[in-house]
Amino acid sequence: MIVPIELTSSQSITYDIMIGFLPKLHFDTKVVIVTNPTVAGYHLQTLLEKISARELHIVEVPDGEVYKTLQTVETILNQLFEYKLDRKSLLIAFGGGVIGDMTGFTASLYQRGIDFIQIPTTLLSQVDASVGGKTGVNSHYGKNLIGAFYQPKAVYIDPAFLHTLPAREFAAGVAEIIKMAVMFDAEYFSLLENADLTDEATLKEVIRRSVELKAQIVNQDEKETGIRAVLNYGHTFAHVIENETDYACYLHGEAVAIGMVMANRLALRLALLSQSEADRITALLQKYNLPISYAIKNIDEFYDHFFLDKKSAQSRIKFILAKGIGNHTIRDDIDAEIIKSVLREFGQHQ
Amino acid sequence: MIVPIELTSSQSITYDIMIGFLPKLHFDTKVVIVTNPTVAGYHLQTLLEKISARELHIVEVPDGEVYKTLQTVETILNQLFEYKLDRKSLLIAFGGGVIGDMTGFTASLYQRGIDFIQIPTTLLSQVDASVGGKTGVNSHYGKNLIGAFYQPKAVYIDPAFLHTLPAREFAAGVAEIIKMAVMFDAEYFSLLENADLTDEATLKEVIRRSVELKAQIVNQDEKETGIRAVLNYGHTFAHVIENETDYACYLHGEAVAIGMVMANRLALRLALLSQSEADRITALLQKYNLPISYAIKNIDEFYDHFFLDKKSAQSRIKFILAKGIGNHTIRDDIDAEIIKSVLREFGQHQ
Numbered sequence: 001m002i003v004p005i006e007l008t009s010s011q012s013i014t015y016d017i018m019i020g021f022l023p024k025l026h027f028d029t030k031v032v033i034v035t036n037p038t039v040a041g042y043h044l045q046t047l048l049e050k051i052s053a054r055e056l057h058i059v060e061v062p063d064g065e066v067y068k069t070l071q072t073v074e075t076i077l078n079q080l081f082e083y084k085l086d087r088k089s090l091l092i093a094f095g096g097g098v099i100g101d102m103t104g105f106t107a108s109l110y111q112r113g114i115d116f117i118q119i120p121t122t123l124l125s126q127v128d129a130s131v132g133g134k135t136g137v138n139s140h141y142g143k144n145l146i147g148a149f150y151q152p153k154a155v156y157i158d159p160a161f162l163h164t165l166p167a168r169e170f171a172a173g174v175a176e177i178i179k180m181a182v183m184f185d186a187e188y189f190s191l192l193e194n195a196d197l198t199d200e201a202t203l204k205e206v207i208r209r210s211v212e213l214k215a216q217i218v219n220q221d222e223k224e225t226g227i228r229a230v231l232n233y234g235h236t237f238a239h240v241i242e243n244e245t246d247y248a249c250y251l252h253g254e255a256v257a258i259g260m261v262m263a264n265r266l267a268l269r270l271a272l273l274s275q276s277e278a279d280r281i282t283a284l285l286q287k288y289n290l291p292i293s294y295a296i297k298n299i300d301e302f303y304d305h306f307f308l309d310k311k312s313a314q315s316r317i318k319f320i321l322a323k324g325i326g327n328h329t330i331r332d333d334i335d336a337e338i339i340k341s342v343l344r345e346f347g348q349h350q
Numbered sequence: 351m352i353v354p355i356e357l358t359s360s361q362s363i364t365y366d367i368m369i370g371f372l373p374k375l376h377f378d379t380k381v382v383i384v385t386n387p388t389v390a391g392y393h394l395q396t397l398l399e400k401i402s403a404r405e406l407h408i409v410e411v412p413d414g415e416v417y418k419t420l421q422t423v424e425t426i427l428n429q430l431f432e433y434k435l436d437r438k439s440l441l442i443a444f445g446g447g448v449i450g451d452m453t454g455f456t457a458s459l460y461q462r463g464i465d466f467i468q469i470p471t472t473l474l475s476q477v478d479a480s481v482g483g484k485t486g487v488n489s490h491y492g493k494n495l496i497g498a499f500y501q502p503k504a505v506y507i508d509p510a511f512l513h514t515l516p517a518r519e520f521a522a523g524v525a526e527i528i529k530m531a532v533m534f535d536a537e538y539f540s541l542l543e544n545a546d547l548t549d550e551a552t553l554k555e556v557i558r559r560s561v562e563l564k565a566q567i568v569n570q571d572e573k574e575t576g577i578r579a580v581l582n583y584g585h586t587f588a589h590v591i592e593n594e595t596d597y598a599c600y601l602h603g604e605a606v607a608i609g610m611v612m613a614n615r616l617a618l619r620l621a622l623l624s625q626s627e628a629d630r631i632t633a634l635l636q637k638y639n640l641p642i643s644y645a646i647k648n649i650d651e652f653y654d655h656f657f658l659d660k661k662s663a664q665s666r667i668k669f670i671l672a673k674g675i676g677n678h679t680i681r682d683d684i685d686a687e688i689i690k691s692v693l694r695e696f697g698q699h700q
Binding site: 070074077078081084108109110111112113134136139140141142144145146147148149223307 | 420424427428431434458459460461462463484486489490491492494495496497498499573657
């Protein structure tokens with residue numbers, strides 16, 4: 001199953017996203033697999049049976065969002081220099097979103113850019129992070145604030161890697177799938193309400209639909225000057241939550257789930273969403289045991305943290321809101337007091 | 351005087367390089383000027399009389415190639431976060447090549463890319479570094495090994511800034527001008543042999559010709575997959591010299607001057623260049639008091655250091671050689687023993 005990416009807007013870059021069993025791959029170059037000990041422990045042996053190269057190295061970085069930093073990227077770069085990679089060498093990102101984001105970013109930086117491919121091993125990275133070329137790291141000031149737009153040469157999505165994924169991480173991936181459905185596709189949302197994702201064929205079909213939706217958006221707007229921003233539904237809130245909790249309490253998808261509930265409360269206030277629609281979204285999140293509440297310590301501080309989010313331009317915050325289920329709107333004209341009052345309300349209703 | 355840049359190969363990016371008095375510029379955005387204490391001391395007041403913005407900040411970084419590191423870039427990024435720059439904000443690189451490379455790189459990384467403009471204040475950066483979008487920093491492993499291709503929105507070249515430039519730095523810029531002439535334009539080379547660069551009209555004309563040559567090359571090959579590599583004439587050697595001397599002994603242009611003499615000795619051995627042509631190039635370098643000798647400590651080590659240079663692919667080193675004056679060739683098939691013997695010879699003939 002192949003989903004093509006065609007970036008015709010600013011550059012003519014094309015590559016394929018393959019969904020299904022990972023094929024045998026041979027590279028006549030130096031190849032470095034970037035992974036973490038958790039993924040390596042479960043799946044590195046499987047991967048090594050599929051990949052061959054003129055020279056193959058493995059770089060392991062610690063597992064976790066807290067290590068998604070410029071320091072870790074520099075550590076990886078230094079390893080690549082030790083291995084004397086050249087401009088024709090290839091990196092393989094083998095892991096979840098953190099590994100994918102950092103490996104792509106490292107590839108973009110090494111000698112001003114070498115090739116990389118994505119082999120995502122979590123549901124979140126399979127349906128979202130591995131597609132679209134957003135790479136980067138977190139800063140002390142917020143998530144993904146340092147990075148590059150840099151497209152992989154190919155993405156191989158093998159659902160078999162998900163067998164070892166903890167339930168909590170699986171659910172975090174479902175949050176991004178729900179996000180896509182709420183924003184773009186009411187029929188897909190209904191399918192998810194009734195789907196059993198423990199069924200392998202269903203799971204594969206759901207992955208395919210999410211990847212296709214994502215690819216369509218990225219093809220239209222690689223650099224996020226327009227429609228791509230819609231993929232940040234829930235994220236404006238999620239980034240503040242993750243930042244406030246030092247990335248230690250919630251998986252990214254979990255923070256997005258909470259963020260969507262917050263965004264929905266704002267959409268409700270603006271009469272963009274009905275109570276029953278908001279309830280359906282909350283119920284679908286709960287079906288996967290995703291968190292829907294968060295204790296905001298200080299409303300003003302929470303609000304101030306929005307302004308470090310990179311999606312805000314000229315000090316106006318863009319809110320991505322559901323306009324019913326399956327449709328969306330972007331609003332940057334909402335009064336601070338309305339937002340703070342909605343945040344207060346959110347605190348009272350959980 | 352305007353030289354247009356038109357990158358039509360992989361992307362459709364165009365911007366202008368203006369040569370002459372810096373005009374008044376107003377920006378309706380947040381603007382951060384990145385500079386160093388030396389340039390700021392001489393020229394910041396002049397610049398501030400020309401630039402106005404909705405909000406204007408100045409970031410100073412220490413002066414010198416040794417500070418062209420990922421650490422300094424992170425320091426700048428943190429300042430930008432403190433100033434809460436958004437995606438529409440603008441950076442201005444105000445200084446020499448180090449400032450330009452780091453500012454452009456920082457702009458490429460901040461929220462995955464914001465605009466920047468170049469206002470180069472050294473001859474080297476005016477004729478070379480500010481044009482073409484190569485940005486980046488040095489690594490412990492070598493020069494410019496970490497970076498991005500990222501084009502400025504505009505380049506303003508005002509020769510008036512050169513009045514305060516030390517003679518040694520001026521000469522280092524001339525080295526890159528000589529490089530362009532040797533590689534591409536025999537008539538321009540003759541002009542340089544007879545030119546008096548203390549004459550302002552002559553200097554402006556020489557800057558224009560160099561910028562035009564550079565722009566032509568970059569327009570053909572932004573990402574250096576072909577002809578752009580020719581601009582690295584002398585650089586393969588220069589990077590090793592700079593690395594061996596910890597960037598502490600030679601200005602970049604000085605190392606390039608020595609590197610050209612080394613490359614010429616190799617070209618002589620391969621009968622690409624005549625002795626009298628090599629002598630003319632050396633004489634022109636000497637006219638500007640550029641260094642032409644270097645004590646190689648260990649031939650084998652010097653040779654091994656080539657392999658870290660980013661211009662080498664799949665462990666073959668590309669040598670950019672003069673094919674007579676005004677023409678060039680790229681060779682990656684030269685036996686290690688020949689190169690080492692030429693390096694030995696270079697050591698004996700100085």
